[in-house]
Amino acid sequence: MGVRAAGPDSAAVKAGHREYLFPCVTPYYADPVVVVRGLGLKVWDADGREYLDFFSGILTTAVGHCHPEVVERVQEQLATLGHSSTLYLTEAQVELARRLAEIAPGRLRQSFFTNSGTEAIETAIILACMYTGRTEIIALRYGYSGRSILASNLTAHSAWRPLPTTVPGIKHALSPYPYRCPFRSPCDDTCVDAFANDLEELIVTTTNGKPAAFIAETIQGVGGYIVPPPGYFQRMAEIVHRYGGLFICDEVQAGFGRTGEHWFGIEHWGVEPDIMVMAKGIASGFPVGATITRPEIAAAWTTKTISTFGGNPVSMAAGIATNEVMVRENVPARAAARGKQLRTGLDELGRRYGWIGDVRGMGLMQALEIVEDKQSKTPNPKKAKGLLETAKDEGLLIGLGGLNGHVIRLGPSLLVTEEETADALARMSRACTNVDRS
Numbered sequence: 001m002g003v004r005a006a007g008p009d010s011a012a013v014k015a016g017h018r019e020y021l022f023p024c025v026t027p028y029y030a031d032p033v034v035v036v037r038g039l040g041l042k043v044w045d046a047d048g049r050e051y052l053d054f055f056s057g058i059l060t061t062a063v064g065h066c067h068p069e070v071v072e073r074v075q076e077q078l079a080t081l082g083h084s085s086t087l088y089l090t091e092a093q094v095e096l097a098r099r100l101a102e103i104a105p106g107r108l109r110q111s112f113f114t115n116s117g118t119e120a121i122e123t124a125i126i127l128a129c130m131y132t133g134r135t136e137i138i139a140l141r142y143g144y145s146g147r148s149i150l151a152s153n154l155t156a157h158s159a160w161r162p163l164p165t166t167v168p169g170i171k172h173a174l175s176p177y178p179y180r181c182p183f184r185s186p187c188d189d190t191c192v193d194a195f196a197n198d199l200e201e202l203i204v205t206t207t208n209g210k211p212a213a214f215i216a217e218t219i220q221g222v223g224g225y226i227v228p229p230p231g232y233f234q235r236m237a238e239i240v241h242r243y244g245g246l247f248i249c250d251e252v253q254a255g256f257g258r259t260g261e262h263w264f265g266i267e268h269w270g271v272e273p274d275i276m277v278m279a280k281g282i283a284s285g286f287p288v289g290a291t292i293t294r295p296e297i298a299a300a301w302t303t304k305t306i307s308t309f310g311g312n313p314v315s316m317a318a319g320i321a322t323n324e325v326m327v328r329e330n331v332p333a334r335a336a337a338r339g340k341q342l343r344t345g346l347d348e349l350g351r352r353y354g355w356i357g358d359v360r361g362m363g364l365m366q367a368l369e370i371v372e373d374k375q376s377k378t379p380n381p382k383k384a385k386g387l388l389e390t391a392k393d394e395g396l397l398i399g400l401g402g403l404n405g406h407v408i409r410l411g412p413s414l415l416v417t418e419e420e421t422a423d424a425l426a427r428m429s430r431a432c433t434n435v436d437r438s
């Protein structure tokens with residue numbers, strides 16, 4: 001398929017971006033990419049250059065760009081009913097909620113729709129406080145929860161916190177970060193006891209002993225795809241429950257089959273959260289956030305609330321079409337297979353280069369932690385940024401993360417093929433060779 005002949009003038013878009021948008025809306029790359037079109041794993045820029053997209057607009061185009069079934073369903077819905085608000089019922093909202101209940105773990109059954117992960121987090125926290133009648137929240141260091149005042153206070157990456165602490169009652173436990181484990185090197189299953197002790201001590205010493213909730217991403221995404229050790233969530237959930245709080249699981253990045261084998265990352269640990277938060281891949285690019293919980297918890301929200309655009313029929317249609325494709329294509333199994341292929345290739349790069357300190361992740365959520373050298377493990381953001389640029393030179397879009405922006409993150413569409421995965425690995429390999437020389 002050809003590229004649109006008359007695209008925007010990329011220089012004008014870049015100048016307009018500088019002039020009319022907040023400077024904090026910072027794009028990747030010294031020379032930012034002006035995207036004009038996407039299809040599957042491919043995107044094209046305003047100058048007609050083609051890229052293989054292995055970051056999916058931050059793990060969001062879950063069934064690829066402009067999937068024909070999503071496009072068709074959205075067009076149909078937009079031409080029929082484009083907006084309703086939550087004052088009226090729509091079949092689309094009920095249908096997406098029903099589908100989420102079908103794939104969510106355990107007894108999670110009732111959803112509240114918003115427009116972003118941030119809002120879904122806010123919903124989860126307020127709900128946990130209303131249900132428990134408590135206000136103290138435990139989050140994790142290296143965690144990312146979004147950009148509102150509450151979500152940025154839950155976030156424990158200083159670079160993503162625009163204000164000093166402004167929301168009281170939030171405490172941060174140690175991150176289960178095996179590569180930089182505070183207890184043992186290499187980190188092993190016994191460290192779970194130490195992380196559990198830290199949580200319990202945090203509750204006992206810094207709170208009134210009555211937490212409303214413990215919130216955690218199953219894999220810390222912005223943190224650089226930090227995967228907690230086996231047994232971790234079982235222990236953490238047990239402790240927060242013992243102190244009468246809820247376990248809120250953030251599946252904004254790890255949900256919808258991305259980690260392979262299961263629909264949600266937390267299922268790898270066999271734990272049923274009390275509240276689960278979803279966004280990003282849920283509608284393959286449409287703005288949808290969802291908070292799902294058990295009916296008795298949902299019932300605790302007794303005051304009025306409204307989300308004008310939450311449950312918008314067009315966004316719901318995108319979510320339904322995305323879900324249909326995901327179920328039919330069995331994306332958890334696909335992500336497991338392609339994830340294994342991707343990991344094998346990345347492991348090889350990890351063995352080849354001294355500046356790749358750690359290769360980690362699950363399924364199609366794989367990362368490289370870039371360091372000065374394997375011995376010192378000193379973060380090397382300059383090299384990571386260099387790799388981002390050399391990958392772009394190879395026509396490959398990838399992402400950054402980690403506390404210092406020193407972790408390379410990959411997260412392609414869950415429909416990525418074997419050939420596309422091999423192609424991405426070949427491009428990554430050339431990008432690594434080039435950055436190694438620089």
Ligand SMILES: Cc1ncc(COP(=O)(O)O)c(C=O)c1O
Binds near residue numbers: 118
């Ligand atoms: C784990 C996690 N939670 C919440 C959010 C916030 O989502 P949004 O950017 O849609 O508000 C993000 C965004 O990156 C995220 O990665």
